[in-house]
Amino acid sequence: xxxxxxxxxxxxxxxxxxxxxxxxxxxxxxxxxxxxxxxxxxxxxxxxxxxxxxxxxxxxxxxxxxxxxxxxxxxxxxxxxxxxxxxxxxxxxxxxxxxxxxxxxxxxxxxxxxxxxxxxxxxxxxxxxxxxxxxxxxxxxxxxxxxxxxxxxxxxxxxxxxxxxxxxxxxxxxxxxxxxxxx
Amino acid sequence: xxxxxxxxxxxxxxxxxxxxxxxxxxxxxxxxxxxxxxxxxxxxxxxxxxxxxxxxxxxxxxxxxxxxxxxxxxxxxxxxxxxxxxxxxxxxxxxxxxxxxxxxxxxxxxxxxxxxxxxxxxxxxxxxxxxxxxxxxxxxxxxxxxxxxxxxxxxxxxxxxxxxxxxxxxxxxxxxxxxxxxxxxxxxxxxxxxxxxxxxxxxxxxxxxxxxxxxxxxxxxxxxxxxxxxxxxxxxxxxxxxxxxxxxxxxxxxxxxxxxxxxxxxxxxxxxxxxxxxxxxxxxxxxxxxxxxxxxxxxxxxxxxxxxxxxxxxxxxxxxxxxxxxxxxxxxxxxxxxxxxxxxxxxxxxxxxxxxxxxxxxxxxxxxxxxxxxxxxxxxxxxxxxxxxxxxxxxxxxxxxxxxxxxxxxxxxxxxxxxxxxxxxxxxxxxxxxxxxxxxxxxxxxxxxxxxxxxxxxxxxxxxxxxxxxxxxxxx
Numbered sequence: 001x002x003x004x005x006x007x008x009x010x011x012x013x014x015x016x017x018x019x020x021x022x023x024x025x026x027x028x029x030x031x032x033x034x035x036x037x038x039x040x041x042x043x044x045x046x047x048x049x050x051x052x053x054x055x056x057x058x059x060x061x062x063x064x065x066x067x068x069x070x071x072x073x074x075x076x077x078x079x080x081x082x083x084x085x086x087x088x089x090x091x092x093x094x095x096x097x098x099x100x101x102x103x104x105x106x107x108x109x110x111x112x113x114x115x116x117x118x119x120x121x122x123x124x125x126x127x128x129x130x131x132x133x134x135x136x137x138x139x140x141x142x143x144x145x146x147x148x149x150x151x152x153x154x155x156x157x158x159x160x161x162x163x164x165x166x167x168x169x170x171x172x173x174x175x176x177x178x179x180x181x182x183x
Numbered sequence: 184x185x186x187x188x189x190x191x192x193x194x195x196x197x198x199x200x201x202x203x204x205x206x207x208x209x210x211x212x213x214x215x216x217x218x219x220x221x222x223x224x225x226x227x228x229x230x231x232x233x234x235x236x237x238x239x240x241x242x243x244x245x246x247x248x249x250x251x252x253x254x255x256x257x258x259x260x261x262x263x264x265x266x267x268x269x270x271x272x273x274x275x276x277x278x279x280x281x282x283x284x285x286x287x288x289x290x291x292x293x294x295x296x297x298x299x300x301x302x303x304x305x306x307x308x309x310x311x312x313x314x315x316x317x318x319x320x321x322x323x324x325x326x327x328x329x330x331x332x333x334x335x336x337x338x339x340x341x342x343x344x345x346x347x348x349x350x351x352x353x354x355x356x357x358x359x360x361x362x363x364x365x366x367x368x369x370x371x372x373x374x375x376x377x378x379x380x381x382x383x384x385x386x387x388x389x390x391x392x393x394x395x396x397x398x399x400x401x402x403x404x405x406x407x408x409x410x411x412x413x414x415x416x417x418x419x420x421x422x423x424x425x426x427x428x429x430x431x432x433x434x435x436x437x438x439x440x441x442x443x444x445x446x447x448x449x450x451x452x453x454x455x456x457x458x459x460x461x462x463x464x465x466x467x468x469x470x471x472x473x474x475x476x477x478x479x480x481x482x483x484x485x486x487x488x489x490x491x492x493x494x495x496x497x498x499x500x501x502x503x504x505x506x507x508x509x510x511x512x513x514x515x516x517x518x519x520x521x522x523x524x525x526x527x528x529x530x531x532x533x534x535x536x537x538x539x540x541x542x543x544x545x546x547x548x549x550x551x552x553x554x555x556x557x558x559x560x561x562x563x564x565x566x567x568x569x570x571x572x573x574x575x576x577x578x579x580x581x582x583x584x585x586x587x588x589x590x591x592x593x594x595x596x597x598x599x600x601x602x603x604x605x606x607x608x609x610x611x612x613x614x615x616x617x618x619x620x621x622x623x624x625x626x627x628x629x630x631x632x633x634x635x636x637x638x639x640x641x642x643x644x645x646x647x648x649x650x651x652x653x654x655x656x657x658x659x
Binding site: 051052053055083091095096099103 | 238239240376377424427
């Protein structure tokens with residue numbers, strides 16, 4: 001039996017099977033879940049919705065808490081939400097809902113996405129919101145102390161609370177995958 | 184042991200059984216909470232007895248017509264459309280209303296009710312196990328269109344006759360179904376601004392939910408579709424929210440007694456300003472103007488056509504009145520008049536503070552005045568003020584107090600004779616307990632319910648009453 005006729009097809013299959021970007025599968029899923037569960041309140045590019053009425057969520061892009069807190073802490077916030085006295089922002093935002101495993105299967109993966117890929121998103125003029133919001137002093141430390149045990153571990157991209165979104169480096173365009181729902 | 188005492192003990196037992204049993208794990212699952220993913224406290228400062236005071240988020244959510252795009256995304260995620268690229272599209276293949284997310288219900292039960300009315304009659308028999316039961320089908324249809332519907336049932340004793348000599352009697356009808364709806368479309372324009380239109384069968388100030396809190400003076404008796412002086416009305420409304428702080432609304436209303444535009448109509452204006460603009464600390468200054476020529480007299484208890492058909496006072500037909508169980512302005516033994524024109528103005532200040540530490544409260548004060556010119560040539564002028572506070576500790580234990588009074592309430596007869604009224608402040612206190620944010624108990628006292636009489640008949644009719652109610656509400 002000759003395999004020669006099959007080689008072109010095999011080569012094509014291998015070629016098509018190659019990743020067309022350096023985005024991992026988890027990043028693809030995280031981006032999809034960000035669009036599905038987060039973007040309405042926190043903006044398509046993490047810029048927040050302070051310019052909308054009602055305003056639903058603060059910017060995550062350039063957010064010192066997102067940048068500095070360990071992914072486990074952010075995952076805990078995703079899992080439990082923040083309501084009532086747990087809210088940090090003395091602004092127009094309402095309580096943050098809790099997202100269980102049925103809504104966000106991989107909270108740590110999504111948190112990692114928030115800390116990495118989202119921080120590198122290219123945004124338009126509506127990122128102005130993230131430039132002017134402020135997290136009260138000590139909030140990051142308090143959040144990490146309250147939310148998990150990983151506070152002793154220095155986050156990889158530490159920034160001071162008042163330095164905003166200037167701490168990350170752009171590493172090129174980010175692949176925007178299509179939405180994959182697994183639930 | 185009396186039957187009333189047994190009932191009270193059973194209720195107290197149920198109270199504690201529920202506290203240590205089922206309710207601890209209760210969740211907020213009403214329609215909007217399910218749709219948005221946010222809990223009830225994001226938008227409300229208590230919902231006790233259909234008075235859903237609002238945070239800033241809730242106020243704006245209502246103004247926009249219950250549209251939050253998140254709803255749409257959840258529907259697509261759970262609606263098995265199979266094509267997520269359609270998320271931003273609408274059309275005939277889009278499921279607008281999802282049964283699970285858009286359906287909810289409310290049950291209000293007045294388990295124990297007592298006191299005595301102005302004639303000294305005991306109110307114990309007026310306990311109402313099912314005081315109100317309603318179904319909701321509400322939420323966003325698209326990201327610019329939303330709907331609110333409520334179909335309900337009011338329990339016993341809701342209706343009172345206006346037939347002479349039977350004004351304190353029940354009608355014999357022991358239930359009353361009602362319905363209400365509004366459809367609301369809105370669009371963004373610029374930063375923190377939107378405009379829109381709405382239509383519905385309620386008073387137009389429900390669009391921004393400025394009819395609450397209910398214990399404050401309200402001569403318009405905002406209806407809610409089937410009760411109040413605004414029954415069977417229809418309204419068309421245009422509104423705008425500008426720069427995150429200024430709300431403007433104009434509306435045309437068919438009138439209070441029917442949906443016919445040709446026999447008279449009213450109009451409504453609203454100019455409101457939001458000062459603090461924080462969901463945890465919000466302050467609204469609200470100015471409202473309502474005027475027209477289709478409105479019932481505020482002096483008389485409103486229709487009870489079930490009895491009035493055969494024994495109406497001269498000149499009175501069913502079309503003169505709308506059904507209401509709303510007292511408060513009715514003058515004992517007042518003459519029946521038909522309104523030729525009315526003007527009314529209301530100025531309110533409302534402050535909501537949510538989760539300031541363990542403290543949450545909603546405070547409001549209102550000044551309201553109405554002048555009605557009658558076809559007979561007479562007129563009535565009523566000016567009221569009121570203050571209100573609802574406070575919660577840890578969103579669980581609360582107290583609500585209100586006081587309201589008439590500054591002036593005077594009837595001028597067709598002959599020009601001025602008849603002043605004798606009134607006293609009306610006040611009440613209510614203790615609240617929320618085992619869960621969608622399940623609450625209340626115990627309210629109204630130490631003195633003062634009926635309103637003409638000064639020249641004060642010795643004949645003036646009397647005091649008192650009342651207390653132990654009730655519960657469950658939104659699910």
